[in-house]
């Protein structure tokens with residue numbers, strides 16, 4: 001039988017933290033409802049919140065890392081992509097200094113992940129060039 | 137018998153699921169219960185935690201036309217189901233209404249003409265308190281002031297589409313508000329008054345006056361008043377009030393052949 005349940009969570013898009021219910025049906029994310037009585041958003045959402053479920057199953061979602069080689073994008077394993085990024089980052093910082101690098105973290109990450117990006121930028125690389133998509 | 141007791145009984149074979157509210161972390165969350173988890177069903181129905189249950193019934197039946205659902209329904213939930221039925225979107229024959237009458241305070245807050253479903257299982261029936269005072273106030277204003285009033289409200293619209301998304305009567309696969317020819321992409325606030333009037337006209341003969349749109353509007357635009365006005369035009373001219381009875385024909389289905397607008 002078709003099932004239907006809702007899971008309360010916080011909108012992944014910006015720093016406001018609106019309350020939303022994810023609608024789950026037939027093993028899929030079927031929609032979003034604004035959470036009534038939520039202390040931040042009290043039953044309202046903006047356009048991004050209302051559409052927050054759409055990217056999960058979007059065919060345009062990047063499901064695997066792609067690396068551009070000779071003008072063509074190739075799918076590579078995550079480990080390989082991370083080593084390429086690390087090598088290029090190290091190389092850039094060695095040649096042009098730490099401020100040649102910038103970091104952008106995401107509202108779709110956990111607090112802890114964003115904290116680690118902050119540490120990586122300031123303590124490891126040594127730049128204050130760090131920003132977050134929630135400020136856009 | 138309380139709604140929960142009735143739900144438990146129906147799940148013994150008459151229905152496959154009961155759509156109601158599950159209490160979690162102090163919130164009432166829409167949930168389709170089966171015999172396995174019916175004990176988690178909330179036994180109270182706070183006025184501030186209403187959700188478009190009729191839309192959920194419509195979507196569940198679309199996914200599985202054989203499903204038999206019982207649904208907790210206030211007056212407005214039942215009106216939504218009735219109107220959706222008339223538009224071929226809900227199978228009332230496979231839907232059991234678990235009627236919930238609204239308390240007086242809620243009925244007053246909603247200015248609701250019929251704050252109860254046709255059969256009440258739980259709650260005490262209070263008389264309707266239709267509140268057309270805002271519509272009347274608007275009607276009494278000079279046309280220019282009225283236009284100014286609405287344009288100033290529409291100007292605060294953040295184009296979240298919440299009014300449409302939450303509306304139990306909005307089910308079109310292709311919505312005029314998504315049509316780039318009708319509503320320019322990327323423009324906020326949307327063109328005035330076109331955006332809001334497109335929706336108002338689409339709600340004529342459909343809006344069952346649940347007020348969920350107004351509750352979902354982050355900008356506090358008095359949408360319910362707008363849709364009440366178009367609803368009144370339809371009622372005055374065609375004698376039709378959406379959601380009233382499954383037998384009545386909707387003018388949307390007969391317009392042009394059986395009735396003529398002067």
Ligand code: SF4
Nearest residue numbers: 211212238243246248
């Ligand atoms: S619109 Fe009427 S039936 Fe619906 S919640 Fe308000 S008072 Fe109850």
Ligand code: SF4
Nearest residue numbers: 303343344346347349
């Ligand atoms: S009151 Fe608003 S949400 Fe309810 S049926 Fe009318 S337009 Fe839709």
Ligand code: SF4
Nearest residue numbers: 293294296297299353
């Ligand atoms: S809910 Fe309010 S702000 Fe959102 S699109 Fe509708 S009128 Fe505009």
